[in-house]
Amino acid sequence: MAKKKSKLTSGKIVSHSFPNRTKAVNEEGETISLKGGMVGQEVDILLTRTRKNNKKGRILQVAKRADYERESPCPHGEICGGCSYQTISYEEESQLKKTLLEELFAEELEGAPLPYTKSNQELRYRNKMEYTFGDEEKDGPLALGLHRKARFHELVNTDHCLLVPEDMNTIRKATREFFDKKGVSFYHRMRHEGVLRHFVIRKARGTGEILVNLVTTWTDMDLTEFVEMLKNLELDGKIQSIYHTETNDLADAIKPEKVTLLWGEETIEEELLGLKFHIGPFSFFQPNPWTAEIIYEKARALAGQEKGIVFDLYSGTGTIGQILAKEAEEVIGIEIVEEAVEQANRTAKENGVENATFLAGDVLKVVDELEKKPNLLVVDPPRDGIHPKAIGKLIAMESPRILYISCNPATLKRDLDIFKAHGYKMDHLEAVDQFPRTIHVESVVLMSRTV
8 A cells, every 4th residue: 555645844935926825845846835925934834735736735834934034023923814924024015015916917017017005004004803702722711813824713812913903902802801701602613502703893093983893693691791891991092882793694704683782872983085984883994094095095086077977886885985976977886785875875965975875785786777877987896806797797887987996906807807808998007005914905996998
């Protein structure tokens, strides 16, 4: 019987591609595709695919850092999956991202450099964090934090996270300690047992108002003491809203089957570019308000003085639609989250924007019901990009111009190829670093119809 080949190996990372794919070469000269890591690192690898010309693996640990790396300023940096670039300077990170994007969009750029804007807030920029309950190791004490690198079922108690305002660290820590002392179990995703699932914190930059949302399985647990604990925390901001969401859905996602406002106001208020927006527990809002303003200013400049009809698809709380409404004849927004649509229409009225209307529903379906045709189509889809069925319908609208805002350059590249194959050309592409210290980047594209 042939001896089974070991699935453990080690190698040196020799190349990097967007978003976070690398290749390493081991002592046998074999090339192994990996997720994560940086060029120059020597890594221990668990092979997950061992085909002769298509080997894939998972990084178990970094045996030796690259020469240009430094000690991570974050105490969780070595194990937390939330960040990727804590061991290099922000200047080096920015150059790396720019280079990877230029390689990804080489065909579109045709040799021209990619306009790239760094974030003006490197740390403490996130206005929303979604934490998970679990344990740091099997049968260990209760944890509340982010997933470990390459280990989905293990968590990191992110007591000192550098990406969030300190208020979020304080609230997260107090919540973990509260339920740990009470002996409340976390929801085990394999056995489908337990109570505690997720914990979401949102903090508005402009007002300092804070919204928290505890997500559990369906339970009759009394949360009065938990609410009082939160209300008595010493914070720079102020907790404005405390929610409890219950769901028994098997997916590891927040499905709002039952939502209860335990205390406070329904929403918190944020300010961007002179406009006010109401944010609820499930409203989409850009996670970095500093760069969100940069992105929207660029979008407004690319849209120009659009006097016609603007369709704002995946409109969230209506930010970009309201910003463009000043010049447009009419703005029609579509968003699947009903709460976000309610807040968008509410804030449009409060902001004095009378020519913008936001509709609740799936973009795939609602676009069929619209009788008007857009002069400018604005799309800001989730990370998966535009749904394959929806993109055909958008092309069929024959909008003279399309403004595409993307949080995932990889799916943007895919969608651009489809638009180009159906008569659109790219007029402008640039990137804004919405997510410092992570692999993610925001992109803004303007396309025009040529046929």
